[in-house]
Amino acid sequence: MSVPDLLNHVLHTDLPRSVQIFAPELVLCGTIVALLLVRMFDAHRWLPTSWVALFGTLAAFVGVFAQFMYMKTDGEHESLKGMFHFWGLTADGVGTSGPYFTGLLTHDSFAVFFRIGLLLFLILVEALTILTGIPDQDDGQDFYTLLIGATIGMLMACGVNNLLMLFVAIEMMSVPSYVMVGFLKGRKVSSEAAFKYVVYGAGIAGVMLYGVSLLSGVLGTLSFPELGSRFALLMGDSAFTLSNPTAVATILGIMLILVGVAFKLSLVPFHFWCPDAFEGASAEVAGFLSVASKAGAFALLIRFALAFQGTAPAVQTLCLIFGLALGVVSCLSMTFGNLAAYTQTNLKRLLAYSTIAHAGYMVMAVAAMMVILSGSKDKDAAAACVSGLIYYIAVYLFMNLTAFAVVAFIRNQTFREDIDSYNGLATGGAVTKLVSVCLLIAFVSLVGLPPLAGFFGKFAIFSSAFRAGSVHWFLWVVLGLGGLNTVFSLFYYLRVLRAVFILPPADETKPVEIPGMVGAYVVLITLPILALGMSSFMGDLDATALDVASQLFHI
Amino acid sequence: MESLLFTIYALATCGAALGVVLSQNVARMAFWLVVSLGCVAGLFFMLNADFVGATQLLIYVGGTVVLLIFGVMLTASGPFNTIKSEPAEMIQAGVIGIALLAILIPTVTSVDWVGNRDTLSHAGVKSPSGEFNQQGEGGTSRHIGAALLGVRVDQADASAPSEAHEHHEADHDHGHEHAHGEEAHSHAAHDHAHAQVSETNQASGYLLPFEIISVHLLVVLIGASYLARAKRRVEQPTS
Amino acid sequence: MESVGLSGYLIVGAVLFVCGVICMATKRNGIGILMGVELVLNGANLNFVAFSQHTHLGLDGQIASLFVIVLAAAEAAVALAIALNFYNNHLTIDVDRAADLKG
């Protein structure tokens, strides 16, 4: 076969369609190259790298947004016609959901929705870094390259349809983040955090890869859609028991892969990196990691979990075990995260533990989904679980970003991050007051008090767990623990708020003055917490989430 | 002969790996690592995965381990050259390791691989292996190259072995330029493969990871060079 | 060919994997830990290639192992850079010195 033949071949398979769908990611790749060129031609004196990155991300965001609107409206949207045309969207390409890149990735509105969220978040983080100035003029190129590089991995994770791609995506989102954690390279803690993170991450990657190899070997395929059916074929009519080696090897492989995912989600007992890495990293990076890598990993987890669907009894049992294992992990994470956050003195570390706890809440939805799928064929209920999770992640994005952004801004003023340095923050200037109120909103929403958005997210997830409880009682236990944990979590969030609003400021420090632009930014990212909680936006988001989730189940 | 060779390689691999674990001096560890990885490459060759074996030797033994040795040299200063672990920790790790082995080995050995394979074949799953390696031993590089470009020649072959044979003859080492040198081949075969690929979704080409990993490498190298260079130096163009 | 069978390779893979894990868990030298990572990845790789020969995985297994090798190289590069950075800040590569972050 000659080279022209090969090329011909490649071009006539699904490559055009794939490129069309993948265009936003390619734009990001282009942005990385552009950043390199800016540095090479010494142009960053007059063209700040941050703006190059921001522009590239915006373009990619518009691209994904166009895809989403195209899918939603079947390309009929009048006012967006031009945009569709610009991105070359066609009914056969973006308009049709299904695998692309010869089955390595899947294209559906679930993936597109997550990509929108990730790119939006990337834009917000870039804006944050511009405001805080944590990568200075000299380091900007490196920082944004890493940031965008990690995001490409996360974007791919949203559509993963192949075990190899699962590994590649996780590696691509992890490896740049190791460097980002150590980005403040002159600081001792920073390098320590990065080192711990990289060693831990590499170890987990090895464990997960072993699981991938085992699973793919047993089932003889790497492709997600075939995993479930192959397993059913191999098991035949035999029950899922310990004496069946194929079943054991399969569950071994799955569990090892879940270890890798649990690491990305910082679930107990694979959370050890999280507090250290967050404390050592700058607040901007910690905020990025706490949301983006989690969102990507959740999309990946759902895709992986849904690979094991089927009606055969063995597959059903597998689903149940899968769900229960996640339920156990959820219990552990919630409880550990919340309790361990009690005695923290560093706010970033406290938020890291809260992140662990929230991952526990979120994984409850996936556990509920698997349990529901194992017992009944109620795909609507399963879709409701996923939509609850999507809603939670969307809200969580803003809550956590607000919290970490405030930490970053306050650090810029006081050069401290311990909770004591927040004493009497609310007595500062007008902008500081505003920022304090935003922090209050974010924290109250993190606790999950109505009418803020965090409450509804929690509510959705809890109610899905409630429904799953009728399939297996264990989910009710998980639910009970979750409820108990919302009570636990109150304490440490309130401790911070008490410092901010009630305790008097230390005498020797001068009141914190925060620039107006920063205040505007913080308000901008806080508003969604309110808007998604008690306005019609919430209904929109929820309807979209349900829509997206239903497509995942082909309803 | 096969099993003898395998036994030698396997023992050498495991022994060297054990050597890595047990030696306290980091330079010795590096040595054992090279041995172990080299023997793994040998196992690869035995499994008819010539290209992977070659890559293993080139990238691992030639690249990664050299990188690690650089690391050893750069960080080896005075008394910390030999940093010993406590025996207690070794014992603890040994217990956990044995437990892991006790789980893994019985699990993988008790699976009836042949039976499973037959079950799948009976159920109509196409058997992809066999032809691509048994005919011309070591003739995988070309298939891999094509697969990295997104075309699965082996899958097409599997269902039409008679036509596939003629391609295997043309195998010679194309290095890692990934099938760029493959030229003289019949259009008939191409058309056939084309039909196969486009009508089945099973065969996945690996164009995307092949390309995206280059971006990943770029990002990673930029990151690594950022960490490695001194802060606030006047920038040179990186990578 | 069939005289060796799949199990032998899988056992070697498992041994490599476990050796790697032990290595990571016991070495105080940061570089040593990274060597452990390489061992773990090789164990998995051996599995891939063995499966590629003996099961329906076919060529996919070999390709996967290729990607793993490349990704491992990238990861090793980053890990080394971070290790050197750690060394520069702590003036040692002893990971037990990394104890500022805890609790």
Add this chain to the structure above:
Amino acid sequence: MSPDIYIETGTTLKWLLTTAWLLPLAGFLIEVFGGYWSGRKSRAAAFLAVGCIATGFVCSLIALLTWLDAADLNVSDIWQNPRAVAAATHEVSEATHVDHEHDADHAADAEHHGDHEHAVPAHSEEEHHGHAAHGNNPLKFAFNGTFYTLAKFGRIQITLDYYIDGLTVLMFTMVTFIATCIHLFAIGYMSDELTESYEDHQVHLPGGKHFHRPGRFYRFFSFLSLFCFAMLGLVLAGNIFQVFIFWELVGVCSYLLIGFYVERKSASTAANKAFIMNRVGDFGFLIGLMILWTWFGTFQFANTNPDQTGEQGLFQMVRTDAGAIETEGEGLNRVAYMQSATGEHLLGNDGQARRIPYWLLVVAGLGIFAGCVGKSAQFPLQTWLPDAMEGPTPVSALVHSATMVAAGVYLAGRFFPMFTPEVLLVIAYVGAITAFIGATIALVVTDIKQVLAYSTISQLGYMMLAIGVGGWLAGLFHLITHAFFKSLMFLCSGSVIHGCHHEQEMTKMGGLYKKMPITCWTMWIGVVAISGLAIPITLPYLGAISFSGFHSKDAIIASSLSFSTLNPTHSLLFFIPLITAGITAFYMHRMWFMTFFGKPKDHHVHDHAHESPWVMCGPLLALSFFAAFCAVGGESGPLANLLLTSEPTHVAGGVQAAGELGLTLPSHHEIHECHSQAGMMALLAALMGTVVAYLFYCKQAVDPALVKARFESAHRFLKSKWQFDEIYDSMFTRPVHVVAKWCTGFDREALDRFLHSCASLAVGIAQWDRKFDEAVVDRIVNVFGEVTYAAGRTLKGVQTGRLRQYVMFIAAAVVCLFVVLFLFLPR
């Protein structure tokens, strides 16, 4: 009432009450933002707050009048001929709801049920806004609608609804009136805060100094306004979810207000305690919500839309026309059918009748009640309330009378149709236990505010008890009267405390009646009211000569008596409240006598005592008027009639042997029968209590100290509040602390210890190994080795070896995961 008038009335009420509700919010916003700039010494915030709440009161009052007018319960009529109207109401309600015949003629004189029988949607002239009193509807008279759809969440609609009936309007008037009085009072009481440097005498800094901080006058009033807003929102809410939102907001406000003197450790602890106790209850509330939503698919109370468009409300779904829950099956398999608007079974999407497992209905009721338990300080969550006395006295008055604690009782009353007999029994017992516990503790406390706090707990128990035994009217009746006299007494105690320069111990008071006569005699009114004292002569139109408390407590005792007659196994539910009534009279009089009579015990306090300024006394007089006369006419008086209009359908007729336990709830008629008997007993108990208190504390005929010494252990038990705090401490607080500590220390402690034990186990091997190393292998580099070893040893003290532990933990966790998995897999 014709449809036009109905619409008109509904709209008028809606806007009046909305205004009254939102004004405090506006006040809060202006105060919190404006107050900061207006300076610490300005009273502007107070005037604004008073203005807002007073305007709210005026609006509510107009609403009340409008409502009375529309409901044809004309005020003048009531005054002229209360019995007649009452009789008519009774008659009609029973006729309508028991017989369910088309009895429009019969009820012609009370035209507000003119359309009772018109359950049929086709009834065209009532099509538009005919009020909710048609057959299917348990609501005699209500308006509901939606302000704004807050959010749609899949099937859940979160809306801001309103639901206005007699109870709503009455609560509005009561809350706004009492809040106005308290606001006014607070202007005087909080005037200390009008300073740049407020000295907090209860916070001791090192060096014997007191803590100084800027005054927080405006902050106090802004919180008060927010509090009122939250409470009014709760009352106005038209769906249970909205109730929950404001429920939480009330909780937050109480947190802020109780913790107002945040620098005092006791205050911040008390605030935390209140909030957390409430959260515990709220968890139950959430479970209830979840069940309701899952099975009913709506949060709305009721749909009063006459043309039956829109979804059914909860109350309509769960009960039939006759107000009964239609069930089938036995035990856990028992299910309850949901009712449609036309009195048939409600059908689901699949055409099957929609049903809910009966036990889930019970759990939902218990869950909602758990919320009430937290908020209304019922057993076992009552301990936060006395601690909440740490807040400023006006806050205590507000929290304990009209707002926070009332919310729980209000919700229990509002949600009454959803409660099954089993739930009601739980409510009754919880109420009885609470009443008893509260009263007994009040016997021994000596802090004037604490006495009132425990009496509040006790009285709340009474209300819950009444609701539990089916005396819906009695419970809410007592809620209203109690609000008046309790706020009166709190303000009086505030006046005393203010007059005595923040002395709260009754043991240091005495003989104050000359110094502060107004306070003394207004308080007397409150004391008599709460004790339920009366002169047993029945006047033609006014009932017994008594203050408000007598009537309502009488009603409660009567309800419980008739309940225990019908269900003899639960006769305890009658004796406990009866005994408690006696105790109540005793401790209230004890407080009054100890404070105002006898010899001054602390001359320092006595000499400096003075009557409070008029801004404080004025509210006292106003409140004392209402405390005395608001319940005039007893159960046939205007207040009770007003309440009766919103009583759930099935209450009047009673319930025969319902539920799994076969409980019988008394009907109005049955309660009425034993009314005089119960009244006499209660009065007797109260009189006894009063006489004993007089002998002990005024006449000094018996020395209380002797009694105390005699019953030392009982006294100690009561003094330590039945040991509740200790029990909770050892049951919940300490374990949580331990677990928390354990979790944080897990990385370090558990793993390290594990390692160390391994190390000590292996220490022999280690030494041997070391010798071998040095002797054989490393002889050449011996010195080098020595240095390394020494260095390593030195470093060992610093290291924790954590990174490797992490990695070790990955492996260990994987192993454990599999072992667990293998254990649980079927073999």
